[in-house]
Amino acid sequence: MSGCSDNVSGCLGSMSKVIIPARIVANESRGGYYSLKVCLGAAEGELKLKPGQFIELGLGQSDLVLRRPFSVFQAKGCELEILYQVVGEGTRRLRDMSMGTELSVMGPLGNCWPIPDESEAAGQRVLLLAGGIGAAPLAMLAEELLARDVRVKLILAARGRDWLCEYEWFQRLLPSDGLMVATDDGSVGVAGMITGPLDLVLQRDPSYDCAYICGPEPMMAACARRCNEEGLASWVSMERLMACGVGACLSCVAPTTKGLQRVCADGPVFAAKEVMWDEARASRVR
Numbered sequence: 001m002s003g004c005s006d007n008v009s010g011c012l013g014s015m016s017k018v019i020i021p022a023r024i025v026a027n028e029s030r031g032g033y034y035s036l037k038v039c040l041g042a043a044e045g046e047l048k049l050k051p052g053q054f055i056e057l058g059l060g061q062s063d064l065v066l067r068r069p070f071s072v073f074q075a076k077g078c079e080l081e082i083l084y085q086v087v088g089e090g091t092r093r094l095r096d097m098s099m100g101t102e103l104s105v106m107g108p109l110g111n112c113w114p115i116p117d118e119s120e121a122a123g124q125r126v127l128l129l130a131g132g133i134g135a136a137p138l139a140m141l142a143e144e145l146l147a148r149d150v151r152v153k154l155i156l157a158a159r160g161r162d163w164l165c166e167y168e169w170f171q172r173l174l175p176s177d178g179l180m181v182a183t184d185d186g187s188v189g190v191a192g193m194i195t196g197p198l199d200l201v202l203q204r205d206p207s208y209d210c211a212y213i214c215g216p217e218p219m220m221a222a223c224a225r226r227c228n229e230e231g232l233a234s235w236v237s238m239e240r241l242m243a244c245g246v247g248a249c250l251s252c253v254a255p256t257t258k259g260l261q262r263v264c265a266d267g268p269v270f271a272a273k274e275v276m277w278d279e280a281r282a283s284r285v286r
């Protein structure tokens with residue numbers, strides 16, 4: 001059963017991409033990950049991002065030519081905030097950059113989360129399932145859903161307290177019964193993986209309209225399987241190694257029931273039932 005829009009490609013190609021100079025205004029540690037805020041240059045009005053779309057960040061380093069893809073946590077006025085983990089050379093250098101450093105932002109990229117039309121949104125009930133830094137692209141979605149009077153329940157999961165992504169921010173945004181927490185080490189909330197509280201929620205109340213999922217691929221696959229078993233439509237935001245970010249190089253393809261799809265241009269949001277999870281696992285570079 002699903003009252004959620006299935007117009008996942010509704011924003012595909014609907015906006016032209018821009019490359020905008022951006023200056024770092026904050027770059028700080030948040031437990032196990034980092035928050036980067038940049039102020040966009042004169043053309044910031046042209047970067048109209050919808051929840052679920054992403055940007056590619058040019059690091060301004062002559063030996064790191066490829067831009068790095070990141071979800072957008074917040075975009076307000078000229079300011080854009082991303083949350084990042086240090087995993088390789090690009091993010092290591094990003095961590096060490098100071099205020100005032102010039103970067104560039106290319107976007108908006110990819111499709112967006114399907115959001116129920118305003119006429120039918122009020123009263124719908126949705127689940128948001130976030131694993132680790134996967135909470136980032138769910139933040140603007142949660143705000144947009146709440147603005148449409150959709151009732152949102154988020155299950156925020158991470159390996160431990162330091163990795164709970166923007167826990168306080170989500171606490172401020174959501175009513176107390178709208179947030180559940182699971183940590184692998186039990187340091188906050190329910191001990192164990194996200195599927196524990198998800199099973200509980202689905203057993204108690206199977207009448208949600210849809211679920212939006214973002215996190216590590218095994219977590220998304222497990223959540224999607226549970227949702228599917230309950231007949232609950234779900235959406236996932238996929239991650240693949242990217243080069244061009246605009247659909248030209250095919251380095252980011254993922255296996256789906258529609259064939260190989262480019263995560264940067266046909267996604268990153270896909271209907272979970274269309275993703276071929278076993279093949280996706282086998283074809284992951286990392």
Ligand SMILES: Cc1cc2nc3c(=O)[nH]c(=O)nc-3n(C[C@H](O)[C@H](O)[C@H](O)COP(=O)(O)OP(=O)(O)OC[C@H]3O[C@@H](n4cnc5c(N)ncnc54)[C@H](O)[C@@H]3O)c2cc1C
Nearest residue numbers: 066068069070071083084085088089090091239240241242
């Ligand atoms: C749509 C999308 C949204 C993302 N959102 C976030 C986010 O909000 N926060 C966050 O911390 N990370 C996010 N990532 C992952 C992030 O892009 C990588 O961690 C980052 O590019 C690693 O760069 P690096 O130079 O440190 O790693 P290196 O391994 O040195 O990078 C080498 C090359 O591989 C590419 N690459 C490496 N890992 C990834 C990856 N996982 N996905 C795509 N390209 C990769 C890099 O862009 C670069 O071209 C996202 C990825 C995608 C595809």
Ligand code: FES
Nearest residue numbers: 243245249250264
């Ligand atoms: S990154 Fe080039 S096609 Fe997706």
